[in-house]
Amino acid sequence: MTTSVQTKKMTMIQGINDALRTMLAEDDDVLVMGQDVGVNGGVFRATEGLHEEFGDERVIDAPLAESGIVGTSIGLAANGYRPIAEMQFLGFTYPAFNQIMTHATRIRQRSMGRYTAPMVVRAPYGAGVRAPEIHSDSVEALFTHMPGIKVVVPSNAYDAKGLLIASIEDPDPVIFLEPMRCYRSSRVEVPEEKYNIKLGKAAVRKEGADISVFTWGAMTIETMKAVEEIENEQHITCDVIDLRTLSPLDKETISASVQKTGRAVIVHEAPATGGVSGEVMTIINDTSFLYLRSPIERVCGFDTPVPVYSLENEYIPSPEKIKNAIHRSISF
Structure with missing residues (x-):
């Protein structure tokens, strides 16, 4: 007997929120960290409701210090956690570039496999929303030139949920870029249950x-x-x-x-x-x-x-x- 999959029409921001909630509920080692991700629910409300549901030890409001957010996430990842670090915008990732390039991407090689960095760096990016300078940069190529890290870009809610779950479960670091123009531009049917989309597949x-x-x-x-x-x-x-x-x-x-x-x-x-x-x-x-x-x-x-x-x-x-x-x- 087959059972039908329950779906719900979601925007991309809702798909991302659903993926985060799914993984926080499933795995106590999953953490969310970033500026305003807790009480305020994120600048785009991607983490809305998660602080109330999982508490401030799982959904952590961080200081305005991108290098600290990413650096702390690397340390957590190397010690068994699966942190999800939110950068408010991709252009704000530049202060954390050294942490990503020098440590997150190399820790598996440097330690000969003893340590890994199963972490995700999420960042809204792209032009078309009339944001100020630095907020709209599309610099995905900076990260594709880093061996040891995956770079993922969804274009709709279905892909956003499945790709984000796959990114969180990946044993190595992932840069997860979220096009701001797609956040609320459309709604598509998204399964309410957990699913993932294989990384590296178009x-x-x-x-x-x-x-x-x-x-x-x-x-x-x-x-x-x-x-x-x-x-x-x-x-x-x-x-x-x-x-x-x-x-x-x-x-x-x-x-x-x-x-x-x-x-x-x-x-x-x-x-x-x-x-x-x-x-x-x-x-x-x-x-x-x-x-x-x-x-x-x-x-x-x-x-x-x-x-x-x-x-x-x-x-x-x-x-x-x-x-x-x-x-x-x-x-x-």
Whole structure:
């Protein structure tokens, strides 16, 4: 006899909250730590209600000291806990960069496996919400260049819950980046029970035959808009691949898609130079070069900091820019 899975429509912020509650209830070694995560429930309310339910020894309000939050989490992780450190914004992670790069990513190698750091660093990130300077940075590539840490970016509530649970259960550190534009932009059905989504596995959001479009995070929404419009205008179909995990990348899904379509566009809002799109291009060249029918196209942010509000929309890849890249590739 089969039982149906109970689901509930959730926003991404609700999916994250549900994942945290699920893991706090299941494992006494799971802790949440960060600025305003306790009594106030977090700047975006991702931890709302958790302090009341689990107490201040499990949901810990920390001082305004990112290096202290991450450093303490590393010590806790090395001693058997599974801490989840919240950075209020990804740009605020810079003071903790040394702790992540020098200690969290290396502790397994340094101790020859005696110690590990099973911890998660959560951070809202990305432009499009009219936030002040430093709040909207997309610097995911900084962390993908660190051996020993995984980098995860959900684009909807279902993925956010499953990927966060998988990240908390992972034996090594994970950077979990949450696109602010996706926090409350949509609701999807999310199982109320525990589930996880394997890290390192991309999601095929749409299948097509003529071109592959790779993206992640908030740009998944813009990409799907562009693909819908261009498919209505032309007799083409697009593969849309939401990478979800940026380190490690899903090489098999990337190469299989390009070998099917022969064309590729990569979309991300981070600056182009040194961005993750360069690594995706390398995977395509290494595995699928002879299948390509046109040069690989990229649609990225500019090599500048995220600009002031009035120029923010010019900075972010738009459906129109994505459509133009698809047109160039198809018509080559």
